[in-house]
Amino acid sequence: MTFADFIVTNAPGLLVAIPLFAAFTCPAIGRISAAARNLWVMGAMLVTAAIAFILAFRVFSSGTVIYVFGAAATHLAVPLDSGGIPIRIIFTVDAMSAFMEIICAIVGISVLLYSMSSESRNSSLEGYYALYLLMITGVFGMVSTGDLFNFFVFLEILSLASAGLIAYRIDGGLAVEAALKYFILSTLGAILVLFAIGIYYGQYNALNIAMIAQRMQFSMLDKIALVLLVAALAMKCGAVPLHFWTPDAYSMAPSSVTAFLVVASQASLYGLFRVVFTMYNVTMNCVTVGWIIIILGVLSMVVGVTMAIPQKDIKRLMAYHAVSQTGYMLLGVGVGLAVLGNAALTSAFGFMAMEGGIFHIFNHAMYKGLLFLTAGAIVYRIGTRDLNKMGGLGHTMKYTMIFFIIGALAIAGIPPLNGFASKLMIYESVYLFNPILAIIAMVVSILTLASFVKVFHSVFMGPQLPEYADVKEAPLPMLIGMGILAAIVILFGLFPQPVVDMLVAPAAHALADQGGYIAAVLGGA
């Protein structure tokens, strides 16, 4: 088996192994020199991203990929003597997981490239990059695993690594306070997830998602487990009544970490959709759970944006926007779930709503990452995060201003950019489901634009202030990092239909199609 075959067949396993290996060898390589470490980290990320793209291409062309750890053949999910129970840890990478892996790879590359120069002035970067690669491992693992307990382990790896990174620059105790809140809430959430796993194992004697999905009878215990999982994962992705950690964690973390925290929260969102769609699908009362997710979504949208407008800290304002944009995804996919039971409605607009929500996950990761990177560039140059002290930066930081404009227009859903494409799909399909929700969504978009006009005016416009006369443009690696994301934001805005056909539609259908998932794993594909 040539080297290329080895890579292609073991892609899911390598996806997690390489960042993990690079993370733990990072301090050793750092002993040699800073440049060597930077090269090592960037190399590891590029290799992982390449494998992620190979895997995604393989999944989109030939369906779900099964990867069994430690079995004779990588696709031998159900050993012959085990009587139909998949006993080993199985990675099930279907279209939806591959979709999330593409997001994680793209944002990972641009953010790591960005942090090469944004963190260059700070100390103890070995630990920083080790935790960063651990976080990337956590997201890749959460997204591609088919085993529920394995999902919990990667969730914990992600929480631990991101809490460490949030508290990395202590910043007078504020960052540590933010990390503490984030981490204790995540631990509480993880305990709930563990309780749910215990319930599933007790009832169905299996931990594999496909096995549980096959044996699901939606008893009272399953309802409890469903609620525990939905509450924990909704907290992890920042749905409103549980979003309180998001502004603190996003604003206090170093900006390159915040850009990736957005992807990490979306991995929990993916987990929420995986639990609700693949494990329960139509066995549960779709309308009730669908409406729960819709209400979480609408609350997130409204409270997120209204809390963002009076903010004075630039990153805290953007953090509240991350909460409100998560609301859009929850609304989109929640509507898809609510009509899942009724085939006529699903084909009418259910799939369109889900595709809108899932496409919005991709777009949000891109333009929110871009916005946090621009905020980071501003804070890197002028040292303060307080909007009242900024002004007239447009004169000197021209490229950062252009990237900020692209990001702000995309998040507000202004036509040519990718935010508009996914929001339009959400508006139109949600309108058919319930007009009031669509109207709320549009009003929230207007308020989003309003608060970004406020940020743009107070940061970039106005005369050049004397105290920022000598501010230079952000260094090149930061601009390249932002450039990648900006290019994608524009590109996917101009050609949304091929993207929807190739990436988003298969992901939405794979998510909703429980039978296909079970057949892929247990059918011994």
Add this chain to the structure above:
Amino acid sequence: MDLTAPLLTGYGIWAPLVWLVACVAAVIVVYLLWKTGESSYKKGTELERPYLSGNVEPEKGAVHIRASNLYWGFLQALKGYYDVLVPVHTGVLTDYMIWFVAVTALLLVIVGVLS
């Protein structure tokens, strides 16, 4: 897989390239109009400075409207709403956890009872 196909959104279509062509046409027209204007003016004179009913322009820092005075009216109008919403974000960890446990309990009741 046609690259320039319009996005089908179940209800209507969205063709970004057609929209872009319209925008480019509009920009060209606006540029032509702008070109007809008078562009010569004496640099460095009062013509460059803003008209503030004849007064001298104040020091640069004071002219720039800072972030917190924007949307003052909006926040004043929604005062009732913000007086409720902002204090809810207390910043105390135990309050956040009470919210978390309360919402979980609420969902347990809803899912347990309804479905």
Add this chain to the structure above:
Amino acid sequence: MLWNLPFITVVVLTFIGIVTVLLKKNLIKILLGINILESAVNLFLVSLGYREGGVAPIFTLAPSQLMVLPTPQALTLTSIVIGVATSALVLSFAMVLYKKYGTVDIDKIRRLQG
């Protein structure tokens, strides 16, 4: 009554853990509450795998005697390891917060709000 005694202790421990976590103001006590919750979950996981009269699932005794299920024990081991990592991280946070804020009282650690 006897065979579901562990599940009753799980409920009691969870109740104690949640009450400690929600009501206590000292950060260290909150951490203790979380550890109580972790132990409750671990007990719940382990007691799932119990078999009447089973022995430890060691391979050498394989076919002869009834064995207790090995999977939940593996889960519990991982969960304990994660519990250790969690406690270590929260304690280091508490140390830095005490150094910077001068207190570990949660009501005082609230400079990030609004």
Add this chain to the structure above:
Amino acid sequence: MKLTKSFNRSLWVFHLNTGSCNGCEIEIVATITPRYDPERFGIKLVGSPKHADVLLVTGPVTKKMAAKVRRVYEQVPDPKLVMCIGTCGQSGGVFYDSYNLDGPIDQVLPVDVYVPGCPPRPEAIIYGVVKAWEKLERLEAAQ
């Protein structure tokens, strides 16, 4: 002063009050009412000197207003004209021996057209504007 093609079709007017008793202001406003309606010929009152072609100055230039009048004059883009409305601008009018005057308007600005009268009737103002028009045409012919 280079005159552009689009200039002679309309004169945009900016009114500047340098301490007048508002008598001339009322007359100026009367001039632009529908009864006389100079808008037919494109003569319109504008809000900023930066859009203006003609600077309508009323009142004797008080000391405080002198610097401001010069600044506003410089802010009017070329080609421009100055019209002095009312006798106050020409000779201080009723305030001729006041301690607070900074001299008549032509010591502060180069004035093109004087419209005497305290206050001048709207017809006089319109006649003044016609004079300004003629001056512009003479300038354009001389160009």
